[in-house]
Amino acid sequence: xxxxxxxxxxxxxxxxxxxxxxxxxxxxxxxxxxxxxxxxxxxxxxxxxxxxxxxxxxxxxxxxxxxxxxxxxxxxxxxxxxxxxxxxxxxxxxxxxxxxxxxxxxxx
Numbered sequence: 189x190x191x192x193x194x195x196x197x198x199x200x201x202x203x204x205x206x207x208x209x210x211x212x213x214x215x216x217x218x219x220x221x222x223x224x225x226x227x228x229x230x231x232x233x234x235x236x237x238x239x240x241x242x243x244x245x246x247x248x249x250x251x252x253x254x255x256x257x258x259x260x261x262x263x264x265x266x267x268x269x270x271x272x273x274x275x276x277x278x279x280x281x282x283x284x285x286x287x288x289x290x291x292x293x294x295x296x
Contacts, residue, residue, distance in 0.1 A: 213238045214247055214282030218254035220261050223274040223292045229266055232257055242284035251287045254279035262293035269295055 216234040221227060234253050235246040242248065258277035266273060277289040 214240055214244075214284065215280075216246060216250035216253065216282065217280045218250075218257050219278040220258045220266070220275045221278050221288075223276050226276075226278065226288075228278075229269050229273075229275055230261060236282075242281070247281045247284045250281035250284070251277075251279045254287075255289060255291070258289070259293055262295050264296065266295035271295055
């Protein structure tokens with residue numbers, strides 16, 4: 189009886205996480221990278237969720253949130269990078285998709 193309960197729980201975990209694509213805990217990570225060699229200027233962890241699917245808002249809106257973060261980062265001067273540097277966003281939605289932006293932002 190104990191084994192049936194254990195197997196049922198494990199099966200529910202596998203189904204809910206879609207075969208562990210991205211693991212049990214999914215994270216939306218964002219990077220501001222150079223537009224040519226993709227050298228990372230800055231990294232953010234935007235959101236995370238446990239036992240969620242790719243349709244969850246935390247994962248579905250990852251690319252849009254990343255684009256906004258990098259746009260604001262460029263508008264405020266890109267930290268310690270050289271003024272006038274060009275940057276694009278690079279997002280990873282924890283097994284739900286990856287994207288590299290085509291729109292180039294110039295650091296103020």
